[in-house]
Structure formats: C-alpha cells, structure tokens
Amino acid sequence: AGAELREGAEVRDHRVLADRVRVALAGGAAAEARVLVAADGLGSPTRRRAGLERPVRAPERFGVRRHAEVPDAGDAVEVHFGDGVEAYVTPVGPRQVGVAFLFERGAARSFEALLGRFPALAARLDGAAFATPARGAGPLARAARARVADRLVLLGDAAGYLDAVTGEGLSLAFGCAIDLAALLPGALARGATAHDLAAYETAWRRRYGPYARWTRLVLALSRRPGLRRRLIALAAMAPRPFERAVAAAVG
Numbered sequence: 001a002g003a004e005l006r007e008g009a010e011v012r013d014h015r016v017l018a019d020r021v022r023v024a025l026a027g028g029a030a031a032e033a034r035v036l037v038a039a040d041g042l043g044s045p046t047r048r049r050a051g052l053e054r055p056v057r058a059p060e061r062f063g064v065r066r067h068a069e070v071p072d073a074g075d076a077v078e079v080h081f082g083d084g085v086e087a088y089v090t091p092v093g094p095r096q097v098g099v100a101f102l103f104e105r106g107a108a109r110s111f112e113a114l115l116g117r118f119p120a121l122a123a124r125l126d127g128a129a130f131a132t133p134a135r136g137a138g139p140l141a142r143a144a145r146a147r148v149a150d151r152l153v154l155l156g157d158a159a160g161y162l163d164a165v166t167g168e169g170l171s172l173a174f175g176c177a178i179d180l181a182a183l184l185p186g187a188l189a190r191g192a193t194a195h196d197l198a199a200y201e202t203a204w205r206r207r208y209g210p211y212a213r214w215t216r217l218v219l220a221l222s223r224r225p226g227l228r229r230r231l232i233a234l235a236a237m238a239p240r241p242f243e244r245a246v247a248a249a250v251g
C-alpha cells in the first residue's frame with residue numbers, strides 16, 4: 001500500500017501539530033504523518049509523553065520465556081499452576097516448545113529458579129538445549145486514560161493490558177489493528193482529532209472487555225488453589241463446556 005518501512009528506528013519524541021504529527025528519531029532524523037499509531041508495548045513511552053498513562057493498583061506480575069528443544073513437542077498447550085507462579089509449555093514447532101512463566105513479584109529470581117518450582121516439568125526438560133535466552137516483560141498490568149488523542153492512537157499492549165494468563169495479547173492487538181484500518185480513512189478525512197477517532201475507542205472496548213473479564217476470572221482462580229483444582233477436575237470430566245469457555249475467552 002505504499003508504506004515505507006524503517007526497521008530499528010527509535011522514536012525519541014513526538015509533537016502533535018495542527019495538521020500532522022512529527023516524530024523525532026534517534027540520530028536526529030524525523031518523520032511526519034497525519035496520525036501516529038503507537039504500538040510501543042507495555043511501557044509505551046508515547047502513552048507517557050501524551051499524558052495518557054493511568055496508574056494500575058494490582059499485584060505486580062511479570063513474564064519470562066525461553067524455547068527448548070525436545071524430542072516431540074506434541075500438539076497440546078500445558079498450563080501448570082504453582083503458588084504465585086504458572087508455567088506454560090507451548091509447541092512452536094515439531095521439536096520445539098516455548099516455556100513461559102508468569103509470576104508475582106518475589107516468586108523467584110531467575111528462569112532456572114522458576115523452573116525449579118515445577119519439579120515434574122524440570123525433570124522433563126533436564127538436559128534439553130535452549131534455543132533462546134530468557135527474555136521477560138512486566139509489570140504486565142498497564143492502563144491508559146484513553147486510546148485516542150488528537151492525531152494519536154494507542155495500539156496493542158500500549159493501549160492497556162492486564163495479564164497473559166489466558167495466552168491473549170497478540171490477537172487483541174491484531175483485531176484492534178483491523179478495526180483501526182477500517183475506520184482510519186474516515187477519521188483522517190474529518191481531521192483525526194480525538195473526537196474523529198472516537199470510534200476506535202469504542203472498537204477497542206468491544207474487544208478488550210471480554211478479554212479483561214476472562215483474564216480477571218482466571219487470575220482469581222489461579223489464586224484459589226482449592227477452587228481451581230475442583231474446576232480443573234470438572235473440566236476433565238466435562239471437556240465440552242470447558243472448550244466452549246476457552247472459545248468464548250480467546251476465540
């Protein structure tokens with residue numbers, strides 16, 4: 001569609017002008033456009049600069065992952081619950097799994113220590129070669145006062161995020177990007193003010209609402225081991241309602 005891609009460009013600043021937005025890049029270069037769509041992640045510097053940051057009062061949770069080579073990755077996602085930490089094993093290729101931990105502050109200091117909290121999983125991965133270093137993110141819960149301002153849109157985690165406990169984040173971001181692509185030509189034609197972009201805020205809420213409700217529910221369950229065990233046993237006995245709940249949560 002004629003877009004110019006600039007890989008590795010670091011945005012240092014942005015200024016909203018009457019008819020465009022100017023972005024200052026590291027190294028002194030600049031770029032201009034009619035609208036700035038900021039998809040700069042959980043800690044979104046753009047969200048902060050635009051004064052859209054909203055403090056979150058929730059226990060701080062973090063995530064870290066590596067990829068391990070295994071003889072057979074299988075086709076199932078595994079979720080292991082521990083006290084203040086969960087482990088996720090996800091097949092990403094015939095012989096590679098992603099191993100991710102989501103945990104509360106203070107649960108452990110390293111990937112190895114987190115793995116040590118799940119002895120059965122640690123035994124299975126004993127001696128496995130890791131294809132990637134441990135990389136993490138957090139705190140996961142972030143909020144914005146609004147998703148739009150004059151000539152500015154927040155997308156993906158920058159728009160607000162709760163937790164990765166449901167394995168959600170990417171489709172939320174892509175779904176919102178599709179919504180934005182549909183409504184942006186009209187909003188640009190009207191002037192791309194916060195008012196003109198309001199339909200994006202509505203579209204974001206429509207997608208974020210169900211994600212947030214399910215995520216809060218699963219987080220609450222993860223903190224109640226007794227109830228969680230009973231529900232998992234029920235789901236094992238009646239997989240259909242469980243499958244329907246998963247479909248409702250993440251599509």
Ligand SMILES: Cc1cc2nc3c(=O)[nH]c(=O)nc-3n(C[C@H](O)[C@H](O)[C@H](O)COP(=O)(O)OP(=O)(O)OC[C@H]3O[C@@H](n4cnc5c(N)ncnc54)[C@H](O)[C@@H]3O)c2cc1C
Pocket residue numbers: 009010011012039040041042045062063064065100101136137138155156157158164167168169170171173
């Ligand atoms: C351990 C873990 C496991 C997860 N598992 C899943 C999963 O299984 N499925 C799923 O859907 N989601 C998962 N998520 C969530 C998912 O990773 C995020 O929702 C998703 O990456 C958000 O994409 P994004 O583009 O908004 O942000 P990011 O992926 O964080 O990308 C933001 C980008 O902006 C760049 N950036 C930041 N500042 C600047 C700047 N000033 N100038 C230029 N570039 C900048 C960053 O370098 C980065 O590349 C997981 C998250 C974690 C932490």
